[in-house]
Amino acid sequence: QLNGIDIRDKMEEMEHILVDNNGANSDGFVNAVSPCSSYVGRNGPDSGEQSSAQWVRFVFHDSVTANLAAGTGGIDASLGFESDRNENLGLFVNDTLRFMAATVSAYLSMADNIALGLVASLAECGGTTTGVPLRVGRIDAEEAGPAGVPEPTTDLETTLAQFAAAGFNKSETIALTACGHSLGRMHYSNFPDIGNYTFLNKILQSKSDSSVSLVKWLMLLQSIDGGVGFDATPAIFDNNVVTEYLGGTGQQGGLLVTAGNVSDRSDFRLYVSDNNATMQSLSVEATFQSQCNSLFERMINTVPSAVTLSDPVVPMTWKGVDLGLDISSAGAVSIAGFIRNLYYSVAPPSVVYYDTTTSDNVTSAVQVTAAASAYGTSIFGYTIYYGFNSTIASPGTNSLNFEGISYPVNDEIFILPTQSTSSQSSFVLKAAALTSLTQGLGSMTGVLYVPERQQGSASPKITNTTVEMTAYATAGNYTLFVSGSVPVSSGPGSRGVVAKVLLGDAASRTVKSDLFQQE
Numbered sequence: 015q016l017n018g019i020d021i022r023d024k025m026e027e028m029e030h031i032l033v034d035n036n037g038a039n040s041d042g043f044v045n046a047v048s049p050c051s052s053y054v055g056r057n058g059p060d061s062g063e064q065s066s067a068q069w070v071r072f073v074f075h076d077s078v079t080a081n082l083a084a085g086t087g088g089i090d091a092s093l094g095f096e097s098d099r100n101e102n103l104g105l106f107v108n109d110t111l112r113f114m115a116a117t118v119s120a121y122l123s124m125a126d127n128i129a130l131g132l133v134a135s136l137a138e139c140g141g142t143t144t145g146v147p148l149r150v151g152r153i154d155a156e157e158a159g160p161a162g163v164p165e166p167t168t169d170l171e172t173t174l175a176q177f178a179a180a181g182f183n184k185s186e187t188i189a190l191t192a193c194g195h196s197l198g199r200m201h202y203s204n205f206p207d208i209g210n211y212t213f214l215n216k217i218l219q220s221k222s223d224s225s226v227s228l229v230k231w232l233m234l235l236q237s238i239d240g241g242v243g244f245d246a247t248p249a250i251f252d253n254n255v256v257t258e259y260l261g262g263t264g265q266q267g268g269l270l271v272t273a274g275n276v277s278d279r280s281d282f283r284l285y286v287s288d289n290n291a292t293m294q295s296l297s298v299e300a301t302f303q304s305q306c307n308s309l310f311e312r313m314i315n316t317v318p319s320a321v322t323l324s325d326p327v328v329p330m331t332w333k334g335v336d337l338g339l340d341i342s343s344a345g346a347v348s349i350a351g352f353i354r355n356l357y358y359s360v361a362p363p364s365v366v367y368y369d370t371t372t373s374d375n376v377t378s379a380v381q382v383t384a385a386a387s388a389y390g391t392s393i394f395g396y397t398i399y400y401g402f403n404s405t406i407a408s409p410g411t412n413s414l415n416f417e418g419i420s421y422p423v424n425d426e427i428f429i430l431p432t433q434s435t436s437s438q439s440s441f442v443l444k445a446a447a448l449t450s451l452t453q454g455l456g457s458m459t460g461v462l463y464v465p466e467r468q469q470g471s472a473s474p475k476i477t478n479t480t481v482e483m484t485a486y487a488t489a490g491n492y493t494l495f496v497s498g499s500v501p502v503s504s505g506p507g508s509r510g511v512v513a514k515v516l517l518g519d520a521a522s523r524t525v526k527s528d529l530f531q532q533e
């Protein structure tokens with residue numbers, strides 16, 4: 015019960031980050047890779063970095079060390095503990111984790127954020143928005159996993175064996191590598207010896223003024239700032255990497271095909287290992303897209319055997335957001351929040367009608383929301399938010415209904431979000447429970463799921479903090495409880511905290527501390 019988070023809440027959080035891209039209620043996650051060439055890391059704009067490519071590469075490095083037979087590894091963000099390994103050279107690990115730390119919560123692990131990052135990248139880079147089903151439920155590792163990510167100098171046999179252990183045969187390995195190398199670059203700073211840089215560097219060091227500017231110009235020509243694309247379109251997810259390789263045009267498949275040192279030609283060794291049959295098949299753009307989608311889907315769903323993933327998260331036309339209960343001093347319980355409509359061609363209504371139902375199947379009078387008050391845009395269309403707030407029959411109300419969907423309501427025990435407070439460093443929780451539930455029980459337990467910094471990884475770790483809450487008043491049929499001030503330690507702080515309360519066998523629904531009064 016302590017760790018219990020509703021799978022539906024997790025799915026709706028994933029949906030929110032996938033859909034609410036700009037404007038109202040946006041975390042800016044998908045927007046970070048719009049346009050596809052964007053970079054949101056710390057290294058400045060001229061470093062040849064591209065967040066979408068970093069995110070896709072992260073998926074590969076986190077998942078390829080999985081061992082399907084043993085049921086270990088996969089997308090579990092263990093890469094966070096492995097960033098100083100040579101095989102994980104580059105800024106991509108910590109850039110990715112630092113950006114995604116903001117959306118890690120008890121609802122959404124870092125590993126789920128990583129999977130979401132791949133889907134967001136495809137959507138913003140000219141690939142699919144719906145072709146890679148996105149599931150939720152991944153669990154973050156708490157330590158490093160085994161090494162084994164193939165490198166440019168890794169021999170073919172070792173590379174294929176590593177991919178095979180993670181569930182991919184030879185043809186799939188070739189395809190996956192071409193899919194990944196459709197985006198992004200080889201970075202001079204990571205691999206100064208691959209490519210034609212060494213020669214140019216020597217001239218640079220010769221310090222002749224006229225040659226310096228010429229050479230810098232040459233370096234610029236072949237590398238966008240700090241890197242060289244695998245194909246002519248590193249910020250478009252397309253099969254140019256395949257056609258340029260097969261046709262000997264553009265980047266000819268990239269530096270891992272053309273490297274001066276034969277031992278660095280890992281992509282070439284792979285691509286020719288079935289006489290180019292797989293690469294030929296990917297030369298049809300539609301085949302490339304559909305093959306990549308299904309292989310990427312398998313890659314993000316490679317998880318330790320203890321993990322159960324949800325059904326696919328799909329954009330929701332209608333959705334309840336930030337639902338919370340409150341209570342008056344006389345004991346009248348009310349429900350408030352927003353109803354979100356996601357629309358594309360069907361214009362949204364001016365208001366939305368809703369009702370609530372009790373466990374005895376008594377439906378309330380029809381209620382109406384306020385006029386829309388907030389708007390956003392999405393890769394799936396437009397979002398519009400309608401606020402609502404109404405008193406419910408209590409105790410006994412168990413669902414909120416609108417537009418054919420229902421949300422569970424628990425009016426027997428609930429957090430009072432607007433009476434609870436949150437600051438950078440501490441929380442005060444308030445909650446209500448039916449007085450009949452409190453019989454024989456002294457205090458209520460508050461649980462805060464707090465993302466905190468952890469040793470060894472830039473990814474936060476969710477820590478459960480429990481706190482005793484004491485009764486301080488009654489209100490109608492209910493008893494009200496309050497915690498002392500609960501300190502939360504350094505790190506992401508008050509962002510992403512999720513709370514619930516427990517009383518005997520009863521547990522409230524969870525709420526985000528974003529809804530608390532901010533101090």
Ligand code: HEM
Pocket residue numbers: 063064066067068070071074103104106164165166173190191192193194195197198199200201202204205280281284
């Ligand atoms: C044998 C297999 C592979 C090898 C040896 C390999 C090696 C490399 C190397 C050396 C880089 C340059 C990194 C840098 O300089 O920052 C790179 C970049 C990249 N790789 Fe791979 N890779 C392989 C397979 C894959 C696969 C399967 C994927 C994805 C499914 C992938 C996705 C990427 C992406 C997106 C980049 C660009 C990163 C950026 O621009 O920051 N790679 N790879």
